[in-house]
Amino acid sequence: MPELPKAEVLQFHCPRYAEFPQVELYMDQVLQVLEQALAPFDPPGREKLLTSTMVNNYVKQNLLPPPLKKRYGRDHLAYLLMICVLKQILPIGDIYQLIHLQTNACPTAQAYDYFCETLETALSTVFTENSAKIADPPPGTLPEAKLVWTAAYAFANKVYLQKYLATFNK
Template sequence: MDKLQADIYEWGESLADFHLPRWDELPELDLYMDQVITLVDRYLSPVIRIDKHTLLTSSMVNNYVKKGMIPPPEKKRYTRRHVAFLIAITLLKQVLTIPEIKNGILFQGKAVGIRNAYNLFCEEQETAVQHVCLQAMGQLEHQEPQKIAVEYLAVKAATVSFANKLFAENVIEIESQYLEKGESHD
């Protein structure tokens, strides 16, 4: 394995255990805006490069409230439900428009309930990230095509899109470091 392949392998290995908190793992206590932003940043910084993409700001949160994507805070405090919405929105906005995200969240919430929709999203996102990690490590196993229920098609497609974007960005970043150093990967 050459150095370029080794660096891509190392990146894949670093994310192989990526985990998004499930509903029951999110804080039960209500949080203030700065605490919510810090928490979402901590959960998502392994997969969203802060130097390339703004994760979450207070003005973004306020806009999501104004657009009806998340409920307004109660007495300036945010609940587990807010944190779940903000994790999903922050990831999804990497590959979808805000109106698409809003419609998707509304549909999934009505189809299976907010808690189940969020947990399903987390599972699908982790699976998609693990898939690209295996690809990066050259260990991609062949999977038989699975029938996906129609109400889960958008979640599956969005999470796979995010994972593939993550993979492409990181491979390009690693390759560009080689170009800057004038190194060849042979």
């Protein structure tokens, strides 16, 4: 059986809100920052996870606030990274609902950092074959947080499946 390429996924670090640039960025810079952050999930030969057209469409669909003078801040980067991950497993309408439930429950920075922590935990659990430990979110988890937890594990399992299938195509 071919070896599953897990190192890149296990080393994945979802940049926290405070790690995003403090200065506002233009579109090409936004795409570059997010492309680097999401590199383990953007296989060569496949459609890009994010393009300027997609960003403009997300603004039109109210998934994220419009840029100020064509510049994007940390909130925009946080929304876009979450959208890029979640669109792998959810339709846009559900992404809108999930993100807005989270950002209505707590500030964007806190909601985004929780998303990052949960995503890293899910990827680590799935890719280290600890999937027997995956049952339910910890007791006392808020309903909005359970939604993020479930989405993160769905994404982690999808990435695992794609990486595993790719080993058979080599």
